[in-house]
Amino acid sequence: MLPHARRSILSLALALLAACGKDGPVEPAGGAFTLGQSLAVESGRDAKVLGGGSGGTFVAVVVNLGFDTVGQSSYSLRASAIEAGDRGPFSARIAASKVPRPTADAPTRDAAFESRLRDRERNELTPRFAAARRMSAITVPALPTTVAVGDLVTINVNAQDPCANPIKHAVRVVAIGNKALILNDTLNPKPGFATADYQRFAARFDTLVYPMDVAAFGEPTDIDKNGRIAIVFTRAVNELTPRASSSYVGGLTFSRDLFPQIGTPRATACPASNEGEYFYLMAPDPNGTINGNRRSNAFVDSNSTGVIAHELVHLINASRKLYVNTAAPKFEEKWLDEGLAHEAEELLFYRESGLSPRSNITYQMLVSSPRTVNAFRNDMLGNQGRLRDYLSSPADGSPYRGGDSLSSRGAAWSLLRYLVDRTNATDGTAWSRLVNNTAVGVANLQSVFGDVAPLLRDWNVSHVMDDAPSASTELSQKSWNWHSVFGGVDGIAALYPLPVIAMSPTTPTYSGSVVPGGAAFYSFAVPANGNATLTLGGQSGAASSNLQLVIVRTK
Numbered sequence: 001m002l003p004h005a006r007r008s009i010l011s012l013a014l015a016l017l018a019a020c021g022k023d024g025p026v027e028p029a030g031g032a033f034t035l036g037q038s039l040a041v042e043s044g045r046d047a048k049v050l051g052g053g054s055g056g057t058f059v060a061v062v063v064n065l066g067f068d069t070v071g072q073s074s075y076s077l078r079a080s081a082i083e084a085g086d087r088g089p090f091s092a093r094i095a096a097s098k099v100p101r102p103t104a105d106a107p108t109r110d111a112a113f114e115s116r117l118r119d120r121e122r123n124e125l126t127p128r129f130a131a132a133r134r135m136s137a138i139t140v141p142a143l144p145t146t147v148a149v150g151d152l153v154t155i156n157v158n159a160q161d162p163c164a165n166p167i168k169h170a171v172r173v174v175a176i177g178n179k180a181l182i183l184n185d186t187l188n189p190k191p192g193f194a195t196a197d198y199q200r201f202a203a204r205f206d207t208l209v210y211p212m213d214v215a216a217f218g219e220p221t222d223i224d225k226n227g228r229i230a231i232v233f234t235r236a237v238n239e240l241t242p243r244a245s246s247s248y249v250g251g252l253t254f255s256r257d258l259f260p261q262i263g264t265p266r267a268t269a270c271p272a273s274n275e276g277e278y279f280y281l282m283a284p285d286p287n288g289t290i291n292g293n294r295r296s297n298a299f300v301d302s303n304s305t306g307v308i309a310h311e312l313v314h315l316i317n318a319s320r321k322l323y324v325n326t327a328a329p330k331f332e333e334k335w336l337d338e339g340l341a342h343e344a345e346e347l348l349f350y351r352e353s354g355l356s357p358r359s360n361i362t363y364q365m366l367v368s369s370p371r372t373v374n375a376f377r378n379d380m381l382g383n384q385g386r387l388r389d390y391l392s393s394p395a396d397g398s399p400y401r402g403g404d405s406l407s408s409r410g411a412a413w414s415l416l417r418y419l420v421d422r423t424n425a426t427d428g429t430a431w432s433r434l435v436n437n438t439a440v441g442v443a444n445l446q447s448v449f450g451d452v453a454p455l456l457r458d459w460n461v462s463h464v465m466d467d468a469p470s471a472s473t474e475l476s477q478k479s480w481n482w483h484s485v486f487g488g489v490d491g492i493a494a495l496y497p498l499p500v501i502a503m504s505p506t507t508p509t510y511s512g513s514v515v516p517g518g519a520a521f522y523s524f525a526v527p528a529n530g531n532a533t534l535t536l537g538g539q540s541g542a543a544s545s546n547l548q549l550v551i552v553r554t555k
Contacts, residue, residue, distance in 0.1 A: 047535070182198045258319055390411040
C-alpha cells in the first residue's frame with residue numbers, strides 16, 4: 001500500500017485566500033469577476049460573485065488538497081441569489097458517441113495483474129534491498145556475452161512468485177541486437193513468429209523504444225554485464241490470462257531478476273532470480289491452445305511495442321532505485337511508478353504519430369492520417385480509457401489514491417503531463433529527474449516541481465476549463481484537447497465524461513465528499529446586477545481543512 005499522510009506538505013498547500021496561478025488578482029474587486037478570472041477560497045469563507053451588467057456564468061470546483069491515499073472529506077456548498085447553471089463551458093448535447101472503446105474482440109490490458117505484481121515486489125523484495133546492494137557481482141549469468149543465435153538457455157518464467165517456486169523453461173536465442181536479446185520459449189504454441197519477426201522486434205527495440213525511454217528516464221542497469229536486455233516471448237505470460245477474459249496480460253518485467261540468487265552470511269538472496277534485465281511477453285497463439293484465448297501474430301505484434309515501452313520504465317526505475325540512486329530506501333511508490341510508465345506509452349505515441357507534446361491535439365489531428373490513427377489505437381487508447389475512468393468520477397479518485405485502480409492511473413498520467421507542460425517549455429529532463437531521485441511519491445514530485453498543492457488544484461480545475469474560450473494558461477492542458485478527442489468528429493461536448501452538476505436556485509445547499517487529490521464540479525449563473533454568495537463548508541470549517549473552493553467565470 002502507499003504511505004498515508006504527508007501532512008507537513010499540507011501547510012504549503014493552503015492559504016486563506018489565493019488566486020489560481022497568475023490569472024487574476026488575489027480577489028476580484030468586490031466579487032466582480034472578469035471573463036476567465038478565478039478565485040480559490042478556503043473552506044469556511046464566503047465568496048461574493050457579482051453578475052455585472054449582463055449577468056454571467058461560472059463553474060465552482062471543490063478540491064481536496066490533502067495527500068492521504070485513503071479517506072475522504074465531506075463538504076457542503078451553499079449558494080444564495082444564483083440562477084440555474086448548465087454543464088459549464090461545454091454544454092452542447094447532440095448525436096451519439098464515436099469515441100473508440102475496447103471491445104470483446106480487442107481486449108484491454110489487465111492492469112489488476114500488474115498491480116498485484118508490483119505489490120509483491122514491494123512487499124517481498126524491498127526488505128532485500130540492502131542485501132542486494134552488498135552483492136558485488138554475479139558469478140554465473142544465464143545470458144553471458146558469448147551467447148549466440150540458436151543457443152538454448154534455461155530461465156525461470158514464473159511470473160507470480162518473486163523468490164520461490166521457479167518454473168524453468170528452455171528458451172532459444174532467436175535474434176540479437178545492439179540492446180535487445182530476443183528469446184523464444186521452446187514450449188510456445190507453434191508456429192509462432194518467424195525469424196524475420198524476431199529480428200524486427202530487436203531492431204524496433206534498438207532504434208525506437210530503448211533510445212526513447214533512456215533519453216527520457218535514464219539508463220537501466222546491466223548487472224549481468226552482457227550489454228543487452230532479454231526480451232522473452234513465453235507462454236507463461238499467456239497463461240496469466242483466464243479463459244474468456246475481457247482483459248489480457250501482455251507482458252511484464254519482474255524486479256526479482258535484479259536480485260542475487262546466492263546468499264551470503266550478510267545477504268538475503270532471491271533464489272528464483274534470473275540475475276539480469278528481462279522482459280516477458282505473450283507469445284502468438286492463434287488457435288487458443290492456452291486457456292482458449294486466441295492471440296494472432298498481428299495482435300501480439302501490435303501490442304508488444306507499447307508493453308515494452310511501459311515495462312522498460314519499470315525496469316529503469318527499479319534498477320536505478322536499487323543500484324544507482326542507492327540512498328533511495330525502497331522502490332518508487334506504485335502510483336508514480338505506473339504514472340511514469342504510462343507516460344512512456346504517450347511518448348511512444350508521439351514518436352509513431354509524428355505529433356508532439358504541447359500541440360493541443362484534437363480529434364481532427366488524430367484522424368488526419370492512418371499513421372496517427374494507428375499510433376493512437378496502439379499507444380494512447382489505454383491512457384484515454386484510464387483518463388475516462390477518472391474523469392467519470394473525479395470526486396472518488398485521484399492520482400495517488402490507494403488501490404491502484406484504472407482511474408488512479410489515468411489521473412496520475414494526466415497530472416504528470418500537466419506538471420511538465422505547466423512548468424517546462426519542453427519535456428527536457430523532467431522525467432529523468434523523477435526517476436533519478438532518492439525521494440519517492442509526493443515528496444519526489446515536490447523536489448522536482450516545487451509546491452505541488454496549487455498545481456494539483458489548477459490541474460483539477462483544468463478538467464472543466466481546458467480549451468474553453470475563457471480558459472487561462474494555468475487552467476489549460478497544453479498537450480491534449482480532451483473535449484475534442486472525446487467529442488469525436490461532431491465535437492459532441494456532452495460526450496466529455498466529466499460530471500458537472502448544474503446548481504439551481506431552489507436547492508440552496510449541495511453536499512458530498514471528495515477524496516484527497518480529487519474534485520467535485522458545479523456550474524451556476526448570476527443574473528444581471530445580481531449579487532450571489534457561495535460558501536464551502538466541510539470538516540467544521542477547521543483551519544486545517546484540506547478543502548478549497550475555486551470559482552471561475554466562463555461567460
